[in-house]
Amino acid sequence: MPRDLSPAARGAWRSVTAALARLGVLSTADGEALRLLCEALGEYREARRVLDREGVTYDLETKTGGTMHRARPEAAIAADAWRRASAMLGRFGLTPADRARLGGMPEGFRGAGISPDLDRACREAAGD
Numbered sequence: 602m603p604r605d606l607s608p609a610a611r612g613a614w615r616s617v618t619a620a621l622a623r624l625g626v627l628s629t630a631d632g633e634a635l636r637l638l639c640e641a642l643g644e645y646r647e648a649r650r651v652l653d654r655e656g657v658t659y660d661l662e663t664k665t666g667g668t669m670h671r672a673r674p675e676a677a678i679a680a681d682a683w684r685r686a687s688a689m690l691g692r693f694g695l696t697p698a699d700r701a702r703l704g705g706m707p708e709g710f711r712g713a714g715i716s717p718d719l720d721r722a723c724r725e726a727a728g729d
Contacts (some may be wrong), residue, residue, distance in 0.1 A: 603636060610636075610643030617642070621693060631693075638689035641682045648679035 621627035691699045
C-alpha cells in the first residue's frame with residue numbers, strides 16, 4: 602500500500618485489493634490506476650461523512666436579512682469523486698455490468714470481504 606494515501610483511501614485500498622485478488626485480476630502494473638480509484642473512493646467517503654453529519658445544505662443570510670439555502674461544497678466533491686470512482690471501478694471489473702461483460706464472477710467470490718453486510722447479502726442471495 603502506498604504510504605502517502607489518505608486514511609480513507611487506505612481503507613479503500615484494503616477492500617479493493619482484496620476484491621481484485623479474489624477475482625484474480627490484481628497486477629503490479631495496476632498500481633497507479635488502483636491509487637486513483639482508492640483516492641476517489643476515499644474522497645467520496647470523507648465527503649459523505651460530512652454530508653451525513655451536517656446535511657446536504659446550509660443556510661446563508663443575505664445582505665437584506667433573508668435566508669438562502671446552499672448546497673454544501675462536499676456535495677459537489679462527493680458527486681465528482683463518485684463519477685471518478687465509478688469509472689475506475691468499471692475498469693477493474695468491479696461493477697455488476699462490467700463483470701457480466703467480462704464473463705461473470707469467479708466461483709466463491711461473493712462479496713470478497715468488502716463489508717460484512719455485503720458478504721451476508723451475497724450469501725443469502727446464493728442460498729448459503
